[in-house]
Amino acid sequence: MTIATADLFDERGEALDSLALQLHDLGGQVAFDGAIRTVRCHRDNALVKEILATPGDGAVLVVDGGGSLESALVGDLIAASAVRNGWAGIIVHGAVRDRAALATLPLGVKALGSNPRKSAKDGRGEVDVTVVIAGVSFRPGAHVWADADGILVER
Known part of the structure; x- marks a missing residue:
């Protein structure tokens, strides 16, 4: 059972970073x-597809x-692969x-928005590196919690 981010912050605030950037809930699991796990890429989703086709063991991919x-860096086929492979x-x-398809999948998906344009498939980018989004560091292996209120990351 996932704990509410507001309750988690009340309990462990100093040990957590809160992402102030507002993302849309687009998956079937809020x-x-x-x-x-992380991927850094620009308009090229080959590494995203590759990682989500491997066992996720309940992990969250931060792109x-x-x-x-x-x-777009994620679409219905890549997200369905993530579901099959056990990504949270x-x-x-x-x-x-x-x-519309993402909303039917039992997968959490948060993103800035949508665009029907597909991305390149050249495999450019980096995997499992620390990425910083809106001042918050997402380190491979650290824990992330997400719900309707937002996103918390362990420091």
Whole structure:
């Protein structure tokens, strides 16, 4: 059972960072948490697809797309792969697509917005590196909690 982020912050505030950036809840699961894995990429989702096709073991993939809304980094096929492979959620500092389909999947998906344009598939980017989004560090292996109130990350 996922604990509410507000309650968690009340309990452990000093040990947590709160992401002030407002992301949309786009998956079928609003509340989710897990160990962090990361991908840093810009308008190229090949690494996102590759990582989500591996066993997730309840982890959350944080995708730093640099805040670009020019093309989607996650769509319904990649998200369905994440579900099949046991991922708890995906947090995208960028765009997704196939919003209606994403909303039906038992997966947490938070993103800046959507764009029907697909991204490149060249495999450019970095995997399992610390990414900083709106001043908050997402370190591989640290824990992240997300719900309708927002996102908390252990320091």
